[in-house]
Amino acid sequence: xxxLYEHPLSPYAQKVKIALRHKDVPFNLVxxxxxxxxxxxxDFAQGNPRREVPxxxxxxxxxxxxxxxxxxxxxxxxxxxxxxxxxxxxxxxRMVEDVMDTHLEAVNWGLGEVRYFRRAEGAQADALRGRAxxxxxxxxxxxxxxxxxxxxxxxxxxxxxxxxxVPFLNASRGFGFAPAAGGALAAWLDRVNAIxxxxxxxxxxxASIASIGKAYRAVEGGGFRRHYRDHRLEWMIRSGGFDxxxxxxxxxxxxxxxxxxxxxx
Numbered sequence: 395x396x397x398l399y400e401h402p403l404s405p406y407a408q409k410v411k412i413a414l415r416h417k418d419v420p421f422n423l424v425x426x427x428x429x430x431x432x433x434x435x436x437d438f439a440q441g442n443p444r445r446e447v448p449x450x451x452x453x454x455x456x457x458x459x460x461x462x463x464x465x466x467x468x469x470x471x472x473x474x475x476x477x478x479x480x481x482x483x484x485x486x487x488r489m490v491e492d493v494m495d496t497h498l499e500a501v502n503w504g505l506g507e508v509r510y511f512r513r514a515e516g517a518q519a520d521a522l523r524g525r526a527x528x529x530x531x532x533x534x535x536x537x538x539x540x541x542x543x544x545x546x547x548x549x550x551x552x553x554x555x556x557x558x559x560v561p562f563l564n565a566s567r568g569f570g571f572a573p574a575a576g577g578a579l580a581a582w583l584d585r586v587n588a589i590x591x592x593x594x595x596x597x598x599x600x601a602s603i604a605s606i607g608k609a610y611r612a613v614e615g616g617g618f619r620r621h622y623r624d625h626r627l628e629w630m631i632r633s634g635g636f637d638x639x640x641x642x643x644x645x646x647x648x649x650x651x652x653x654x655x656x657x658x659x
Contacts, residue, residue, distance in 0.1 A: 396421035399438055399449040402602040405499060405561035406460035407448040408595050412557040413464055415591035417471045444651050446621060461491060464554060476554040487548055490540055491558035498533050498562050500629035501526045505569045507630070510606050511620060513638045525633040530571045537563075538579040547582065552589055560586045564596055568603070619649040 396414070398421050400407035414421050426438040426447065441456035442449040450457045450466070457463050468476055477484050505526050507513040514522055537559065541547055547555035563583055566572065573579035586592055622630070622639065627650075630639055642648035 397424050397451040398422070399424045399426050399442075399451070400447045401425065402598040403565075403606070404447045405502075405565060406495070408561035408599060409460050409557055410448050410450065410463045410467075411595045411598075412560075412589075412591045413467050413476060413554075415594060416476070416552075416557070416589070417467060417474065419467065419471055446623075461488075461495065464491075464558075468554075476548070476557070478549050478553065483549060486540075487553070487555040487558075490537075490547065490555045493533075493536070494558050494562045496625045498530075498566075500625040501529050501533070502562060502565045502569065503626050504629050504633060504635070505566075505571075507620070507635075507638070509569065513642070514635065518634065521634055526569075527571055530566055534573045534579055538573070538577060541578055541582055543578075545582075545585070547586075552586065556586050556589075557592065560592055561595075561599070564599070568600075619647050622648050622650055 396419065398407070398410060398414070400411065400423055402408075411421075411423075426449075438449060439445055441451060442458035444458060446458075448458075448460055448463065450463045452466075452470075455466075457466055464476070477487060504522060508519050508522050537547070540555075544550070546552050547559055549555075560583070563573070564587070567583075573583060587596060620642070622642075627639065630636075639648065
């Protein structure tokens with residue numbers, strides 16, 4: 395049976411869980427030891443040199459990166475298909491997913507730095523939230539254009555573009571930023587959250603939020619090091635948080651992706 399190393403709040407893990415559930419593929423969930431410390435357990439680290447969730451293990455096959463996992467699942471369990479048939483539409487779906495993974499995720503992640511990890515307070519926190527709000531409004535407009543008059547982001551039926559977007563928009567809504575009520579995107583968000591595979595996955599994420607209410611204490615105590623991957627680092631610096639990065643480096647409570655030789659880059 396498939397083993398999926400994950401954390402319920404990871405939008406990347408959520409994408410994969412939704413796909414597995416929608417395809418009715420049995421799987422077990424595993425929470426890696428040492429996740430967030432930069433010193434993840436050896437078996438997990440060997441399967442994923444990034445030391446981040448998710449990691450999918452199917453027999454002898456170990457796959458990191460949620461996008462590659464979705465491709466694997468579609469090829470091994472093609473029904474029900476999550477992709478449209480036309481090559482141009484498949485490319486459109488993949489571009490939507492890429493924007494979520496590498497741009498919108500960074501905005502939510504930055505909001506988490508402010509709310510849960512207390513990297514900024516007062517005027518700086520307000521400025522970062524204001525920057526996030528403006529960017530999210532732009533993303534919502536872009537997604538509404540991608541949706542158009544269709545019922546689903548993927549097109550004629552629920553599919554990969556939908557499951558690639560919904561974890562991120564649910565997270566944004568959790569931070570207080572949601573698509574405008576009465577609009578097509580807001581209606582889509584309600585519709586997609588009613589899909590059973592999405593509802594189950596979203597409920598798991600919601601239930602885990604309480605556990606990070608005092609996550610800043612783990613950072614202050616040296617037991618948790620936030621992973622500043624490329625798009626997250628760019629967002630923080632461009633949004634006025636260069637000093638946040640500098641302080642984190644000085645204190646040693648942020649980390650970058652490990653090198654493939656096992657050393658930190």
